[in-house]
C-alpha cells in the first residue's frame with residue numbers, strides 16, 4: 260500500500276514536470292536551436308569559465324539538434340552527438356597520441372575532470388590543484404613528514420601533464436631535466452659526478468613527492484657531521500654500497516680508502532662518539548675533486564676547512580687546512596707522522 264502510494268506520487272510528480280516542460284517548450288522559440296542558453300538553460304553559461312561553444316550558444320555542436328517538436332519528448336534529441344573523447348575531438352586534437360596516456364584520458368573520461376559547459380575553475384576543471392587528482396589518487400600517500408614544496412602546494416601540474424607525455428609517469432621532463440626546471444644543474448657538475456646523478460636518476464635517492472626522511476631522501480642519512488657510528492644511520496648509501504666498508508677495521512678488498520689493509524673509512528666513520536659522516540668528505544652529487552671529495556669540508560662554526568685531495572694509482576694524499584699532508588697507499592702502507 261505504501262509502495263503503491265509512493266509510486267503514484269512519483270508518477271504524479273513526473274507528469275507535472277513533463278507538463279511544465281511541455282508548456283515551456285510548446286511556446287514557439289524562434290531560431291531554435293539558437294537561444295538555448297539565453298532563453299532557458301541560463302544556468303549552463305553563468306560560471307567564471309564558460310566553454311567556447313557554450314558561450315556562443317552553439318549547443319548543437321555537442322547535442323543532437325532539437326526539431327520543431329518539444330525536445331524533452333523527442334527521441335534522442337539533445338543527447339550528446341558522440342560519446343567520450345570522440346565528442347571533444349570534433350574540435351580538440353587527440354589527447355592520447357603520446358607514449359604515456361593517463362588512463363582516464365585514454366578511456367575517454369574527459370568529463371571526470373572537465374565540465375563540458377562551464378566551471379568556476381580554470382580550464383573548465385571540476386576541482387582545483389591537487390584536489391582534482393585526489394578524486395582518484397590516495398591523498399594520504401602525499402602527506403608525509405618532509406614534503407616537497409611544489410607537492411604540498413598542490414602544484415602537481417608543474418611536474419605532470421594531466422593528459423599525456425612522452426616521458427614515463429606523465430612527467431614534463433625525463434630524469435634530471437625535470438628537476439633542473441627548478442633546481443640549479445650546477446649541483447650535478449664537477450670533476451667527479453656520482454654515477455646515479457650523472458645518469459639523471461635523482462629519484463633513486465629522493466622521493467619527488469616527499470619522505471619521512473629529511474631532504475626527501477628515500478632512506479636514512481645523517482644531518483649531523485659528527486655522530487656515534489650506527490650502520491642504519493647511513494642506510495641510504497648502503498642500499499648501493501657495501502655496509503662492511505665501514506665495519507671491518509682491516510680489509511684488502513672492501514674499500515680503496517685504506518693504508519695497506521688499514522681501513523680508513525672505518526677509522527674516520529666507525530667511532531663511538533665523534534665518527535664522521537660521509538658528507539664531511541663526500542658530496543652526494545658531484546665534486547670538484549676526484550672520488551666526490553669536496554673542496555671544502557665543513558669545519559667548526561662557519562669556518563670551512565679547505566681540502567686538497569690527490570688520487571694516485573694505489574692511494575692518495577689529503578692536504579687538509581693547516582696541518583700536514585696525510586697519505587695512504589694500498590700496496591705499501593705509508594707511515595704518516
Ligand code: HEC
Pocket residue numbers: 295296300303304310312313316317318319320321322339346370375376
Ligand atoms: C562541448 C560539448 C557541449 C556543448 C557545446 C554543450 N553541451 Fe550540454 N552536455 C554535454 C555533455 C557531454 C553532457 C552530458 C554530461 C554528463 O553526462 O555529465 C551534456 C549535458 C547537458 C544537459 C543535461 C545534464 C546537465 O548537465 O544538466 C543539459 C541541460 C545541457 N547539456 C545543456 C546544454 C546547453 C543549453 C548548451 C548550449 C548552451 C550545451 N549543453 C552545450 C556537452 C556539451
Ligand code: HEC
Pocket residue numbers: 308310311312320321346347348349350351369370373374375381382383
Ligand atoms: C564545437 C567545438 C568544441 C567541442 C566539441 C569541444 N570544445 Fe573544448 N573548446 C572549444 C573552443 C572554441 C575552446 C576555446 C579555445 C580557446 O580559447 O583557445 C575550447 C576550450 C576548451 C578548454 C579550455 C578552457 C579554458 O578556459 O581554458 C577545455 C578544457 C575544453 N575545451 C575541453 C573540452 C572537452 C572536455 C570537450 C568534450 C566534452 C570539448 N572541449 C569539446 C571548442 C570545442
Ligand code: HEC
Pocket residue numbers: 344347348351354361363364367368369370371372373382384416421422
Ligand atoms: C585527470 C584529469 C583530466 C582528464 C581525464 C582530462 N583532462 Fe583536460 N585538462 C586537465 C587539466 C588539469 C588541465 C589544465 C592543464 C594546465 O593548466 O596545464 C586540462 C586542460 C585541458 C585543455 C586546455 C588546453 C590544454 O591542453 O591545456 C583541453 C582542451 C582539455 N584539457 C581537453 C581534454 C579532453 C578532450 C579530455 C579527454 C580526452 C581531457 N581533457 C581529459 C585535466 C584532465
Ligand code: HEC
Pocket residue numbers: 359360361362363368371372391392393394395396415416419421427428429
Ligand atoms: C578520474 C580518475 C583520475 C584522476 C582525476 C586523476 N587520475 Fe591519475 N591515474 C588514474 C588511474 C586509473 C591511473 C592508473 C592507475 C594508477 O597508477 O593509480 C592513473 C595514473 C596516474 C599516473 C601514473 C601514470 C603512469 O604511466 O604510470 C600519474 C603520474 C597520475 N595518474 C597523475 C595524476 C595527476 C597529476 C592528477 C591530477 C591532475 C591525476 N592523476 C588525476 C586516474 C585518475
Ligand code: HEC
Pocket residue numbers: 389392393396401407409410413414415416417418419428430462467468
Ligand atoms: C617535483 C615534481 C613532482 C610533483 C610536483 C608531483 N610529482 Fe608525481 N611524480 C613525480 C616523479 C618524478 C614521479 C616518478 C617517480 C618514480 O618513478 O620513482 C612521480 C610519480 C607519480 C605517480 C605514479 C605513482 C607513484 O607514486 O610513483 C602519481 C600517481 C603521481 N606522481 C601523482 C602526483 C600528484 C597527485 C601530485 C600532486 C599532489 C604530484 N604527483 C606531484 C614528480 C612529481
Ligand code: HEC
Pocket residue numbers: 405407408409417418437438439440441442461462465467473474475
Ligand atoms: C616546480 C619546481 C620544482 C621541481 C620541478 C623540483 N623541485 Fe625540488 N624543490 C622545489 C622547491 C620550491 C623547493 C623548496 C625550496 C628550496 O629549498 O630550494 C624544493 C626542494 C627540494 C629538496 C630539498 C628538500 C628539503 O627538505 O630541504 C630536494 C631534495 C628536492 N627539491 C629535490 C628535487 C628533485 C629530485 C626533483 C626532480 C625529481 C625536484 N626537486 C624537482 C621546487 C621544485
Ligand code: HEC
Pocket residue numbers: 435438439442447453455456459460461462463464465474476480481482538543544
Ligand atoms: C646518491 C644519492 C643521491 C642522488 C642520486 C641525488 N641526490 Fe640529491 N641529495 C642527496 C643527499 C644525501 C642530500 C643531502 C645532502 C646533505 O645532507 O649534505 C641531497 C640533497 C639534495 C638537495 C637539497 C640541497 C640542500 O642543500 O638542501 C637537492 C635540491 C637535491 N639533492 C637534488 C637532487 C637532484 C636534482 C638530483 C639528480 C640530478 C639528485 N639530488 C640526486 C643524495 C642524492
Ligand code: HEC
Pocket residue numbers: 451452453454455463464480495496497498499500537538541543549550551
Ligand atoms: C642508487 C645507488 C647509489 C646510492 C644510494 C649511493 N651510491 Fe655511491 N655510487 C653508486 C655507483 C653506481 C657508483 C659507481 C660505481 C662504484 O664506484 O661502486 C658510486 C660511486 C660512489 C663513490 C665513488 C665516486 C668516484 O668518483 O669514483 C663515492 C665516494 C660514493 N659513491 C659515495 C656515496 C655516498 C656517500 C652515498 C650515500 C649518500 C652513496 N654513494 C649512495 C651508486 C650509489
Ligand code: HEC
Pocket residue numbers: 493496497500504505513514515516517524527528535536537538539540541550552570573574575
Ligand atoms: C675522511 C674522509 C671520508 C669519509 C668520512 C668517507 N669517505 Fe668515502 N672515500 C674517501 C676517499 C679519500 C676515497 C677514495 C679512495 C681511493 O679511491 O683511493 C673514498 C672512496 C669512497 C667510495 C669509492 C669506493 C671505495 O670504497 O673506495 C665510496 C663508495 C665511498 N667512499 C663511500 C663512503 C660512504 C658511504 C661514507 C660514509 C658512510 C664515506 N665514504 C665516508 C674519503 C672519505
